Amino acid sequence: MLAALADSPDSTASTARLETAVDLRRSRLEMMLSVLDVDGAVSKVRGGWRRTGQEWDYDAERYARVERARLAEQAAMIEYERLGPDDCRVAYLRRQLDDPELVGVGPAGSGADGTDTGTGTGTGTEDGTRTAGGPAWRCGRCDLCAGPWAPELPDGESAENVRVALARAGVEIVPRRQWPTGMPGLGVDLAGRIAVEDRAEPGVALARMDGIGLAASVREAVGTTAGDGVVGPDLRAATRSVLERLRSDGVRVDGVVAVRSSTRPQLVDHLARGAAAVLGVPVVGSVVPRDGMPPGRHDLNSAQRLAVVERRLQLDLSDGAAAGLNGRSVLLVDDYTDSGWTLTLAARLLRRAGAGAVHPFTIGMR
Ligand SMILES: [Zn+2]
Structure with a gap:
């Protein structure tokens, strides 16, 4: 990051600009900048951050000391x-x-x-x-x-209400409206607002991955350590209820398109076919990686992630599906959504191929 700042005009760059040069999430990037600020290596200036020119070394001993103090505090909290x-x-x-x-x-x-x-x-x-x-x-x-001041156990009705609320599936996937800053610098010609005719409609994920209730099954299926396999029974039931609610809310779906996964091909395929069966529509194609493009990391910041995904995705529709896509409404299926760029770009590909509306649907949301 210091090198990227030093190479920038006037040794100054905005956080958004730094994101295109450094493979770090925004939150971590800002944390590092504030540490470097305190150490005097950078300073906040109009339009971003400037390299002060002051030498800076990673003080491993100091950070180890801080970590020991934090661990002792943590142990005290657990002991409490x-x-x-x-x-x-x-x-x-x-x-x-x-x-x-x-x-x-x-x-x-x-x-x-x-x-x-x-x-x-x-x-x-x-x-x-x-x-x-x-x-x-x-x-x-x-x-x-x-002694304890709360009643020992909730009554049966409250417990049942909580159980139902926790098991209820469905959290909205809000479509992206804006491309990140600095994409042309990464060789990707996307800037400003995402055109309305390129956008996805609001979508739905079965559950957030950090929650309780249904989230535990979601983590098991699409968490970082989850392997491939078929969609489990409780996620199938949740899929059915979410899609039926979508339909009763007046959302029309004419066909299903899956984002082909290199890590969980079986899961995504099973989910797409299951969703199509619930809705009584065909699976009409997929969004696939271009030949030889690796899946790419998910722990990148927005700009880096978008650049990776943009280079990687293309549409794979049968000739019949491609010819019949015009004005049709598509359910776009993926295993989970994180930065949202895969769904955003896949929706854009589909809209540009003629789809009238694209509704993302995933198992998990990070
Ligand atoms: Zn006491």
Whole structure:
């Protein structure tokens, strides 16, 4: 990133411009920029960031120290959560904050060595504030001192309502409206707003991949470690209910097009055929990678991802389907959507081939 800045006019570049030069997600890119800013290697200027010229080295020792401190904090948080009935949450917090009245006293549970954090492990008597001979200080109000305050179990009706809400499938895929900045610099001639006649319609994914409920099945099918296979029974039921809802909302579908997957060809094919059967329409073709183009990483920023996908996709329709596509409405099926560029570009290919509307449909959404 520093080299990219140094090579830019006036050693200055916008974040969007840097995205085209550095293979990092936007959030990580901005995090690095703010670290470099604090270290004095870059500074925020009008229109982006400037390389200050100050030398910068990766301070491994310092980052290791920060990481150790963060891990210790994390361990303390987990320990707080796992305190037992003999402990007190407020006493724990006070010890963590080196409260001098509690240092060296209190029940075990802090478990630590008690040296640098002030967390006491013993029941020492040197503490003057303790009631002589009495137990360690307790707040008397926390859940461990006073007992649980919430009802132990929800009633059957609430539990059922939650179960139904969690199992309900369907989250909207909002179509992209804008190309990222700086695409011409990556050799891709896309800029500004995405023309209305090139856009996808709003689509639907069965579930977000980071949720609970149906999301667990979705992760199992299309998560980072998931292999290929057929669509499982609960995802089939979810597919049916989502597509039937789409239809009752007045969305017309004339045919299904699948984005051919190099990692999960069987899953996407099964999903496409299943969706077509539910809707009573044919599978009319697929969006396929050009020969020899690798699948490409998903952990890129928007601009880099779009450039990879744009070079890779092409339409594969039978002659009959291609001839009959004009004005037809297509369900565009993929295993999951992340940046949204595959669906955006596949929809654009279909619209340019004559499709009147393209509705994306995926199992998962990141
Ligand atoms: Zn307490």
